Amino acid sequence: MLISMSTETTIAPIKVREPREPLFSARNKKLINDPLNNSNPITVQVLGICSALAVTVQMKPSIVMALSVVVVTAFSNLVISTIRNIIPDRIRIIVQLTIVAALVILVDQVLKAFVYDVSKQLSVFVGLIITNCIVMGRLEAFAMGNKPWPSFLDGIGNGLGYGLILVLVSAVREFFGSGKLMGVQLVPDSFYKMGYFNNGFMILPPMALIIVGIIIWIQRSRNRKLIELN
Amino acid sequence: MEHVNIFVKAVFIENMIFAYFLGMCSYLAISKTVKNAVGLGSAVIFVLAVSVPVCYLMENYLLKAGALSWLSEDYANLDLSFLSFIMYIAVIAAITQLVEMAVEKFAPALYMALGIFLPLIAVNCSILGGALFMQEREYASLGEATVFGLGSGVGWFIAIVSIAAIREKIRYSNVPAPLRGLGIAFILTGLMGIAFMSFMGIKI
Numbered sequence: 534m535l536i537s538m539s540t541e542t543t544i545a546p547i548k549v550r551e552p553r554e555p556l557f558s559a560r561n562k563k564l565i566n567d568p569l570n571n572s573n574p575i576t577v578q579v580l581g582i583c584s585a586l587a588v589t590v591q592m593k594p595s596i597v598m599a600l601s602v603v604v605v606t607a608f609s610n611l612v613i614s615t616i617r618n619i620i621p622d623r624i625r626i627i628v629q630l631t632i633v634a635a636l637v638i639l640v641d642q643v644l645k646a647f648v649y650d651v652s653k654q655l656s657v658f659v660g661l662i663i664t665n666c667i668v669m670g671r672l673e674a675f676a677m678g679n680k681p682w683p684s685f686l687d688g689i690g691n692g693l694g695y696g697l698i699l700v701l702v703s704a705v706r707e708f709f710g711s712g713k714l715m716g717v718q719l720v721p722d723s724f725y726k727m728g729y730f731n732n733g734f735m736i737l738p739p740m741a742l743i744i745v746g747i748i749i750w751i752q753r754s755r756n757r758k759l760i761e762l763n
Numbered sequence: 764m765e766h767v768n769i770f771v772k773a774v775f776i777e778n779m780i781f782a783y784f785l786g787m788c789s790y791l792a793i794s795k796t797v798k799n800a801v802g803l804g805s806a807v808i809f810v811l812a813v814s815v816p817v818c819y820l821m822e823n824y825l826l827k828a829g830a831l832s833w834l835s836e837d838y839a840n841l842d843l844s845f846l847s848f849i850m851y852i853a854v855i856a857a858i859t860q861l862v863e864m865a866v867e868k869f870a871p872a873l874y875m876a877l878g879i880f881l882p883l884i885a886v887n888c889s890i891l892g893g894a895l896f897m898q899e900r901e902y903a904s905l906g907e908a909t910v911f912g913l914g915s916g917v918g919w920f921i922a923i924v925s926i927a928a929i930r931e932k933i934r935y936s937n938v939p940a941p942l943r944g945l946g947i948a949f950i951l952t953g954l955m956g957i958a959f960m961s962f963m964g965i966k967i
Contacts, residue, residue: 579945582787626882627856634849642845657895660848664886666788738782739956746942746949753941 564686568694571756574667575698576749581667586702586741587658592715594654595703599696601640603689605662606671609633610688614676629672630663637663667695702744710735766910769902773914776963779889780922781956786889790923791948800927801920802873803881806862808916810884811893814858815912816905818851818894826850851894852885859885889919926952 574580581602589595612632613620620628641659644652652659662668671691676684707713709732712720720729734740779785786807793803824830826847831838863881867874874881884890893915902908929951938947 576945579791580788582784582791586784586787587782626885627853630852630856630885631849634852638845638848641848657892657899660895661785661888661892663848663852664888664891666886666888669886737957737960738784739953739960741784742949742953742956746946746953749946749949750939750942753946757941 561683561686564683565690565693568687568690569697570694570752573694573698573752574670574691575695575745576752578670580670581665581695582745586745587738588655589699589703589706589741590710590736591707591713592700592703594651595699596696597644597648597651598655598658599692599699601644601659602662602665602667602695603692604640605633605636605665606668606692606695607685607688609636609668610671610676610684611681612636613672614679614681614684617677620677625677626669629669633668633672634663667691698745698748701748702741705744706735706740710740766906769907770910770914770917771965773911774918774921775959776965777915778918778922778959779892779915780919780952781959783892785892786887786919789884789887790919790926790952791945794923794927794930794948797924797927797931799873799876800923802870802876803884804920804923806866806881806884807887807889807919808913810855810858810862810890811916811919812909812913814851814855814890815893815897815915816909817854817858819897819902819905819908821850821854822847822898847895847898851891855890855894856885859890889915922955925955 568574572578575582588598609629609632613629637660640662641652644655644659671687675687679687704714707715708719712718712725712731720731777783780787780790789803794800822830824833826843828842828844829839831841831843859882862884863874866881893912896915897908897911900911902911926948930948933947933951942950
């Protein structure tokens with residue numbers, strides 16, 4: 534009995550090397566595609582609504598905001614996933630916050646250096662990327678348990694899914710609210726002469742919420758799996 | 764008088780949820796029953812009322828351009844304001860930890876009910892948002908900063924408790940299936956935001 538046990542323990546399990554996955558395998562592509570629709574961070578996972586909607590009055594700041602979030606989610610996922618095995622479990626939130634805050638400081642300084650006017654427009658909302666639930670949510674849910682490359686893709690995917698909603702909302706609000714897109718006037722002057730008015734209501738904050746509500750409505754009526762039961 | 768003005772403005776006109784959408788994640792997730800909403804709301808009031816003045820002190824005695832001059836003349840032209848994000852988030856995380864310990868000790872039932880969302884106050888956007896608005900608006904004294912923090916917390920409390928009350932009742936109404944849950948919560952928040960806009964322009 535004893536001998537058999539000792540022999541059992543001495544046999545080392547033969548390590549089968551998994552074949553290397555290609556960089557853009559089907560599974561990795563899914564990591565980017567999924568958050569754009571079926572598991573969109575805003576409309577399905579309910580993450581990261583916080584710091585976003587106040588910047589959606591016009592398209593330009595919201596595109597800048599979306600890009601900043603993509604950069605921060607992608608790189609924070611990459612960094613955390615690289616060091617995930619040496620982070621002590623008890624202090625992981627603080628480690629994560631520190632890394633995210635450092636990345637956001639970088640983004641903030643870059644924005645201040647190159648697009649100062651947009652950075653002024655975004656005011657505190659760049660700093661609020663730190664507490665954007667998408668970043669923390671994806672770090673906890675994905676990066677802590679996956680390899681760096683899939684985590685990086687997951688970060689990009691979720692950042693883009695977030696950006697998609699942001700750009701959609703801002704396009705609706707800018708077009709109906711001021712007749713422009715990206716600052717270019719689209720509604721011709723003759724319309725205004727005929728008595729067309731910009732919908733001033735679109736510029737006010739509550740409209741952003743209602744538009745997101747309508748986007749959720751459209752998405753869920755097309756994709757009935759997402760409907761909540763209660 | 765200035766203090767009352769700041770308080771009223773923070774509660775009603777510049778409400779964290781209805782005007783800036785800050786702290787929406789926990790707002791949507793915890794607002795299913797009024798009881799839990801009251802618990803989380805009071806925790807947020809406390810954390811905001813403590814962390815905003817602490818951040819104010821840090822801003823004015825450590826981070827702002829020339830803020831270090833009380834230490835020595837040599838540091839008078841240092842500007843550490845780029846570090847403010849990381850310093851604020853550290854302060855907020857520490858205070859949240861304190862609150863968590865207090866709630867666990869004195870109200871274990873509430874602690875169980877709030878679950879993961881209590882530590883997540885640290886990443887509740889309204890807390891960091893309060894600190895950053897304080898920095899941007901450059902309040903004149905510690906008192907004004909405290910009142911602003913308290914007011915923002917009370918505003919958030921009112922918002923989450925009222926949406927929780929509405930969501931408790933809306934269970935009995937016939938909402939279109941795709942709109943149920945998240946969708947209707949967004950639209951309700953939008954409508955409440957419109958209602959709160961009627962406070963605009965009030966000055967005491």
